[in-house]
Amino acid sequence: MPTQVIMPQLGESVVEGKILRWLKREGEPVRQFEPLLEVETEKVTTEVTAPADGVLLKIYFPEGVTVRAGTLIAMVGRPGEPVPGRPYRVGHGGEIEPLEEAPVAAPAAGAAPPASELAPAGRREGSPRISPVVARMAAEYGIDLSKVSGTGEGGRVTKKDLLAYIERMQLQPAGASTAPREAEPPPWEQPGTGELFRPTEEVLQAAPAPAAPPAPVALPPPPAAPAMPYEILPLTSMRRAIAEHMVRSKHTSPHVTTVFEVDMSRVMAHYEANRAAFEREGVRLTLTPYFIMAAVAALKAYPILNSAWTEEGIRVYRVYHIGVAVSLGEEGLIVPVIRNADTYSLVGLARAVQDVVERARKRQLKPDEVQGSTFTLTNHGVSGSLFATPIINQPNCAILGVGRVHKRPVVVETLQGDALAIRPMVYLALTIDHRIVDGAQADAFMSKVKTVLEGWA
Amino acid sequence: MPEKTLIEAIREAIDEEMARDPRVFVVGEDVGPRGGVFRATMGLWQKYGEWRVIDSPLAELSIVAIGIGAALNGFRPICEIQFADFIHPAFNQIVNEAARFFYRSGGVYNVPMVIRAPYGGGISGGLYHSQSVEAFFAHVPGLKVVVPSDPYDAKGLLKAAVRDPNPVLFFEPKKGYRLIKGEVPDGDYIVPIGPAKVTREGSDLTVFAYGMMHYYALQAAEMVAKEGIDVEVVDLRTLAPVDKATILNSVRKTGKALIVYEDNLTLGYGAEVAAILAEEGFEYLDGPVMRLAGLDVPGVPFSPPMQDFFMPSPQKIAEAIRRLARY
Numbered sequence: 185m186p187t188q189v190i191m192p193q194l195g196e197s198v199v200e201g202k203i204l205r206w207l208k209r210e211g212e213p214v215r216q217f218e219p220l221l222e223v224e225t226e227k228v229t230t231e232v233t234a235p236a237d238g239v240l241l242k243i244y245f246p247e248g249v250t251v252r253a254g255t256l257i258a259m260v261g262r263p264g265e266p267v268p269g270r271p272y273r274v275g276h277g278g279e280i281e282p283l284e285e286a287p288v289a290a291p292a293a294g295a296a297p298p299a300s301e302l303a304p305a306g307r308r309e310g311s312p313r314i315s316p317v318v319a320r321m322a323a324e325y326g327i328d329l330s331k332v333s334g335t336g337e338g339g340r341v342t343k344k345d346l347l348a349y350i351e352r353m354q355l356q357p358a359g360a361s362t363a364p365r366e367a368e369p370p371p372w373e374q375p376g377t378g379e380l381f382r383p384t385e386e387v388l389q390a391a392p393a394p395a396a397p398p399a400p401v402a403l404p405p406p407p408a409a410p411a412m413p414y415e416i417l418p419l420t421s422m423r424r425a426i427a428e429h430m431v432r433s434k435h436t437s438p439h440v441t442t443v444f445e446v447d448m449s450r451v452m453a454h455y456e457a458n459r460a461a462f463e464r465e466g467v468r469l470t471l472t473p474y475f476i477m478a479a480v481a482a483l484k485a486y487p488i489l490n491s492a493w494t495e496e497g498i499r500v501y502r503v504y505h506i507g508v509a510v511s512l513g514e515e516g517l518i519v520p521v522i523r524n525a526d527t528y529s530l531v532g533l534a535r536a537v538q539d540v541v542e543r544a545r546k547r548q549l550k551p552d553e554v555q556g557s558t559f560t561l562t563n564h565g566v567s568g569s570l571f572a573t574p575i576i577n578q579p580n581c582a583i584l585g586v587g588r589v590h591k592r593p594v595v596v597e598t599l600q601g602d603a604l605a606i607r608p609m610v611y612l613a614l615t616i617d618h619r620i621v622d623g624a625q626a627d628a629f630m631s632k633v634k635t636v637l638e639g640w641a
Numbered sequence: 642m643p644e645k646t647l648i649e650a651i652r653e654a655i656d657e658e659m660a661r662d663p664r665v666f667v668v669g670e671d672v673g674p675r676g677g678v679f680r681a682t683m684g685l686w687q688k689y690g691e692w693r694v695i696d697s698p699l700a701e702l703s704i705v706a707i708g709i710g711a712a713l714n715g716f717r718p719i720c721e722i723q724f725a726d727f728i729h730p731a732f733n734q735i736v737n738e739a740a741r742f743f744y745r746s747g748g749v750y751n752v753p754m755v756i757r758a759p760y761g762g763g764i765s766g767g768l769y770h771s772q773s774v775e776a777f778f779a780h781v782p783g784l785k786v787v788v789p790s791d792p793y794d795a796k797g798l799l800k801a802a803v804r805d806p807n808p809v810l811f812f813e814p815k816k817g818y819r820l821i822k823g824e825v826p827d828g829d830y831i832v833p834i835g836p837a838k839v840t841r842e843g844s845d846l847t848v849f850a851y852g853m854m855h856y857y858a859l860q861a862a863e864m865v866a867k868e869g870i871d872v873e874v875v876d877l878r879t880l881a882p883v884d885k886a887t888i889l890n891s892v893r894k895t896g897k898a899l900i901v902y903e904d905n906l907t908l909g910y911g912a913e914v915a916a917i918l919a920e921e922g923f924e925y926l927d928g929p930v931m932r933l934a935g936l937d938v939p940g941v942p943f944s945p946p947m948q949d950f951f952m953p954s955p956q957k958i959a960e961a962i963r964r965l966a967r968y
Contacts, residue, residue: 315928316923316924316925336968337967340968
């Protein structure tokens with residue numbers, strides 16, 4: 185793990201510092217406590233020392249830039265260790281433009297810093313501190329704190345932030361809506377007012393505001409189900425996001441899945457022949473790049489599947505951004521996007537896949553790396569599945585599911601007649617949005633995928 | 642309502658109580674013809690005579706012991722300790738005798754006595770004329786400890802102390818004697834011992850203080866109000882018994898607490914407030930409970946710059962408020 189270099193708070197009331205001069209260049213070795221850079225604050229100019237032995241891996245801010253205390257400004261670690269990219273880009277005139285709300289200094293007016301400003305330093309190793317009152321209120325209102333932007337120190341969600349969120353979302357404490365109803369006795373238990381001989385329905389309808397539709401009658405609670413032992417697993421933000429996306433997708437697109445089987449003999453031969461060579465280049469070859477290449481070839485043949493439904497019409501993309509589902513184990517899954525997948529060679533794709541998978545597992549993907557796909561690939565075969573019916577990654581038109589490649593006897597046609605052969609076979613499942621395409625186009629697409637894979641050279 | 646200084650309000654309370662109740666008398670160093678070093682008893686010797694305004698020897702032990710004996714025999718003594726710094730020789734009388742009499746006698750004897758003492762720094766009084774001693778006594782069950790911070794409360798609380806059936810230590814912020822002015826009605830009224838007072842409503846955080854520090858806390862709150870920080874200020878007024886309800890209610894609202902006192906930080910009275918908040922207000926806290934207090938050094942320095950370095954000031958309080966508000 186590389187060590188973060190954080191802009192220190194150089195005094196009680198000093199909230200930001202200007203990077204005057206980097207005393208080391210990227211790639212230069214540094215020793216712990218050796219001066220790394222010079223920082224100028226309103227009050228002093230001082231040196232910031234290296235937090236650890238190693239190599240200055242990455243400088244995130246150039247000289248002359250003012251950043252807030254607590255901001256990640258550099259990384260120190262072993263040579264070659266991967267570090268996240270810059271959180272900003274350099275504009276046309278050389279000015280610094282934040283990518284998100286990067287920690288470039290706000291005007292000194294003391295305006296509250298944007299929520300994510302301190303995130304690079306504060307959020308990486310876990311969530312920022314949650315105060316007792318915030319924890320209690322979040323529990324009372326059932327709030328997922330990761331959805332609330334914090335204005336406190338280090339991006340902490342303050343009580344005020346939470347109150348503002350509750351007001352904006354018009355939340356009620358869990359249980360609050362039912363409590364008063366329980367306290368109020370049903371109409372037939374209230375003292376009579378001379379209406380005892382009118383039909384009950386009439387009395388009940390007359391009691392609430394007459395213009396409104398009849399209010400639902402409070403029924404006696406159903407007999408309580410027998411208690412069953414259980415435990416509650418708190419919902420993580422990722423779990424919620426997946427749940428929300430899956431439900432929305434199923435509600436949005438009529439799903440149809442078609443399954444093809446593909447003889448992987450030639451792909452496997454190529455894979456076995458080249459794996460070692462790739463390894464020497466530091467690239468781990470998997471089957472995923474083959475499927476991406478086949479899918480891209482089929483998308484080029486049938487561009488209608490490289491599309492999204494919009495109200496103005498079907499948006500057919502001329503770029504091929506392929507989402508690749510990556511499992512994060514129990515935590516969930518994430519779909520990083522390989523942009524312009526059609527421009528890569530097999531080795532390039534293998535490298536790109538390896539990069540996003542590794543960073544996905546280290547939670548180092550940036551938000552824009554997990555959006556903007558035009559088609560998605562999911563490899564459920566890695567966990568043993570033969571075939572599955574994937575759910576579309578919205579707003580894509582289709583998703584290709586890859587099963588386990590497994591050897592089994594198949595009937596092959598030879599010049600000498602039919603024969604039994606042992607072949608590495610795979611089931612490919614394509615789920616389509618039936619609003620956009622029909623089964624025939626889906627099958628044509630799959631035939632193309634099959635042709636590419638079976639004819640791999 | 643006429644405006645009076647803190648010391649005028651205190652003198653008025655003593656005067657009115659002596660006029661109201663012939664059992665009330667004053668004993669202390671230089672309280673007689675001289676009227677006390679701070680003029681708290683000015684004119685009273687002339688008005689009530691030497692039997693009710695008694696100049697004592699320079700022996701605090703005996704001032705308090707006289708008070709205890711008189712109280713046990715039906716009088717209502719007001720003992721004046723010239724500076725709180727000199728109360729230590731009387732510590733045994735206060736803690737071992739006055740505080741425990743009622744308990745020890747199974748409720749047969751009580752000690753209705755007031756011990757007044759000017760306390761606190763900021764007047765370049767040096768080590769022997771600047772101390773804050775409230776924490777020693779607030780620690781002892783059987784004693785009430787009152788620290789007023791404005792003239793209205795000072796008069797009402799001192800009258801309540803004189804009429805209280807228990808020994809009451811009444812610590813007066815001497816720097817504020819003539820600095821702090823406020824409207825004080827003529828005639829009799831009581832401010833009950835016990836309740837704290839919200840002296841400034843706010844929503845962002847609460848500053849708890851008493852005595853001189855409360856006066857400073859109000860100034861600091863005004864300073865940061867211009868920056869958009871909305872501070873609630875609570876004047877604790879009575880340190881023993883402590884008003885937990887007001888303390889907890891305020892923090893339930895604001896979620897953050899800063900406690901300011903000029904006594905040394907460690908084990909000062911603010912530590913008790915912090916403990917109350919930690920124990921009974923935990924689920925309402927939205928930030929660390931902070932204390933701003935005098936430094937942990939053996940004495941309040943004599944030299945003005947060093948004294949400033951030691952003492953919390955409106956500026957220091959404002960800075961602590963900003964830090965807590967940012968959290």
